[in-house]
Amino acid sequence: MKSRPYKLLIIGGYGTFGGHLARLLADEARLTIMIGGRSLHKATNFANTLPGPAEFLPIHFDRDGDVSGQLAKISPDIV
Numbered sequence: 001m002k003s004r005p006y007k008l009l010i011i012g013g014y015g016t017f018g019g020h021l022a023r024l025l026a027d028e029a030r031l032t033i034m035i036g037g038r039s040l041h042k043a044t045n046f047a048n049t050l051p052g053p054a055e056f057l058p059i060h061f062d063r064d065g066d067v068s069g070q071l072a073k074i075s076p077d078i079v
Contacts, residue, residue, distance in 0.1 A: 009034040009076035011061055014046035026052030034076060036061030 008025070012018040013035035022033055033050075035043045036059040043058035050056050061070055071079070 003030065005030050005032045005055065006077045007032045007034060007075065008078045009036050009059065009061070009071075009074065011036045011063060011079065013037055013059075014039075014042050019046060022046075022050060022056070026050050026054050026056075029053035031055070032057060034059045034061075034074060038062050 008031050010018045010022055010033060013022055013033075014037050018035075018037075022035060025031055025033055032055045034057045035047045037043045038060070040058055040060040043060070047056040047058045059074060061074075
């Protein structure tokens with residue numbers, strides 16, 4: 001039986017630090033990595049460049065917005 005993937009949200013996921021973290025985790029097949037940022041366009045473009053067995057989902061996420069509501073909507077296991 002295959003375990004369900006862990007949903008990981010990287011806030012600022014297409015930035016310098018977040019992008020590096022996403023690349024390091026790309027080989028983890030058990031992860032769904034949500035690339036979060038204010039620009040869904042930039043998150044999508046970056047997510048499309050990532051190799052590996054992990055699943056990548058671009059997410060519009062604004063840390064200056066309703067953080068609790070945004071987290072409730074996407075339900076990450078890890079932030």
